[in-house]
Amino acid sequence: MMEINNTVLAWILIIAGGFLQLGWSIGLAYTNSFTDPMWDAVTIIFLVLSMICLEYPMRLGIAFTTAYAVWIGIGVFFTVVVSYALGLEDNEFTLGMGVCLALIIAGVVGLKLTPVEYIDGHEPPSE
Numbered sequence: 624m625m626e627i628n629n630t631v632l633a634w635i636l637i638i639a640g641g642f643l644q645l646g647w648s649i650g651l652a653y654t655n656s657f658t659d660p661m662w663d664a665v666t667i668i669f670l671v672l673s674m675i676c677l678e679y680p681m682r683l684g685i686a687f688t689t690a691y692a693v694w695i696g697i698g699v700f701f702t703v704v705v706s707y708a709l710g711l712e713d714n715e716f717t718l719g720m721g722v723c724l725a726l727i728i729a730g731v732v733g734l735k736l737t738p739v740e741y742i743d744g745h746e747p748p749s750e
Contacts, residue, residue: 633680637690640676641697643669648702652711673698689734696731700724 627635646669653662677694681687703724707716 629683630685633683633685633690636676636680637685637693638697640673641694642701643673643676644694644698645669645701645705647673648698649705649709649711652706692731692734696727699727 647666650662650666650669653659654666655662657663657666673694677690680690703720706712
């Protein structure tokens with residue numbers, strides 16, 4: 624059986640949590656101000672799972688700012704794409720919107736690739 628180290632597990636969870644944001648953000652469109660019990664439950668379940676997938680990797684040593692940026696970046700990008708694909712948006716997708724989404728992804732990648740300097744030598748726990 625293949626063993627997954629903590630860092631790999633942390634990144635898998637952050638990415639999964641980003642995708643789980645789709646469930647609650649799209650689910651909000653169907654809750655009718657939280658008056659539809661089925662969609663209310665779906666939205667809340669996806670919200671809780673998404674938050675767990677953000678929180679747990681930080682316990683494994685991923686910096687909060689990096690984890691949050693990747694988590695939110697994935698969530699924003701795919702929520703926009705899926706909401707347009709499902710016809711939940713009233714306006715058309717424009718080139719400018721595409722450029723802004725690309726900038727979000729570029730910013731997330733930039734944060735991940737930028738070397739980290741630790742304050743007072745306090746590094747996160749090792750694997």
